[in-house]
Amino acid sequence: MTTDMRHAAVEVLKDSEAVAMEMAKLLIATVKEKREGKVRIALSGGSTPKQLFAILARPEMAQQVDWSRVEIFYGDERHVPEGHADSNHASARTLLLSKVSIPADQIHPMPTDTTAKEDAARYQSVLEKAYGSTTLEAGRPLFDIVMLGLGTDGHTASLFPGEPVLEEKKAWVSVAAPSTAPHERLTLTYPAIASSALVVFLVTGENKVPMLARLRQGDGSIPSGRIVSEGKILILADSAAAGEPS
Numbered sequence: 001m002t003t004d005m006r007h008a009a010v011e012v013l014k015d016s017e018a019v020a021m022e023m024a025k026l027l028i029a030t031v032k033e034k035r036e037g038k039v040r041i042a043l044s045g046g047s048t049p050k051q052l053f054a055i056l057a058r059p060e061m062a063q064q065v066d067w068s069r070v071e072i073f074y075g076d077e078r079h080v081p082e083g084h085a086d087s088n089h090a091s092a093r094t095l096l097l098s099k100v101s102i103p104a105d106q107i108h109p110m111p112t113d114t115t116a117k118e119d120a121a122r123y124q125s126v127l128e129k130a131y132g133s134t135t136l137e138a139g140r141p142l143f144d145i146v147m148l149g150l151g152t153d154g155h156t157a158s159l160f161p162g163e164p165v166l167e168e169k170k171a172w173v174s175v176a177a178p179s180t181a182p183h184e185r186l187t188l189t190y191p192a193i194a195s196s197a198l199v200v201f202l203v204t205g206e207n208k209v210p211m212l213a214r215l216r217q218g219d220g221s222i223p224s225g226r227i228v229s230e231g232k233i234l235i236l237a238d239s240a241a242a243g244e245p246s
């Protein structure tokens with residue numbers, strides 16, 4: 001079964017806190033329900049997931065997760081030095097990963113210490129090692145959950161409009177150099193994101209109203225509209241982003 005954006009499930013929740021709490025509960029349930037093996041999760045970047053990280057770090061939430069079974073990856077990363085204020089990993093590490101008992105060798109930040117092209121290839125090797133193959137197999141997803149955000153230009157991960165990476169059909173990780181962003185980016189490609197049991201978009205704020213409407217229609221003219229999953233797709237949006245009264 002392949003799901004495209006026209007067949008994504010949508011849950012509209014009161015506010016961004018409710019969206020983050022729903023995602024936290026979904027992550028907890030996913031870890032509990034997966035019988036064997038590690039639970040491979042690709043975190044989204046930007047500001048939206050910060051509330052989720054803070055909620056998951058709360059003792060009453062963190063204690064519900066067997067973190068020894070969780071393996072953390074990233075959907076994209078700004079190509080900045082480790083610890084840089086714009087680093088998605090720095091944000092996740094500060095708000096969540098440093099506060100839960102996840103084994104250090106199960107946290108996989110995207111490398112940013114050589115060239116973006118070389119770092120993308122290095123991260124592909126990390127993914128291949130975790131997956132156990134250099135070829136993605138239908139029915140055996142690379143990720144249990146891929147978390148994604150939505151940009152006001154319709155990008156997701158670092159799949160920005162007009163970028164060559166949108167046409168990448170083989171590599172799992174590539175680079176982007178969007179003119180609208182201050183840094184080069186590393187990003188999962190469409191094939192890598194498609195190799196997922198579940199893709200969850202977290203979309204909050206009234207500035208996302210136009211793009212969320214286009215995303216829900218499966219508008220292929222925006223990068224996020226072209227996302228597919230071999231599993232399911234869920235959009236968790238707050239009422240502001242859905243243009244609904246809270």
Ligand SMILES: O=C(O)[C@H](O)[C@@H](O)[C@H](O)[C@H](O)COP(=O)(O)O
Pocket residue numbers: 044045046047048049075076077078088148149150151152155156157158
């Ligand atoms: O590294 C990034 O910036 C993200 O991966 C990017 O795709 C983000 O999810 C959207 O730009 C939404 O960003 P906000 O959550 O800050 O609105």
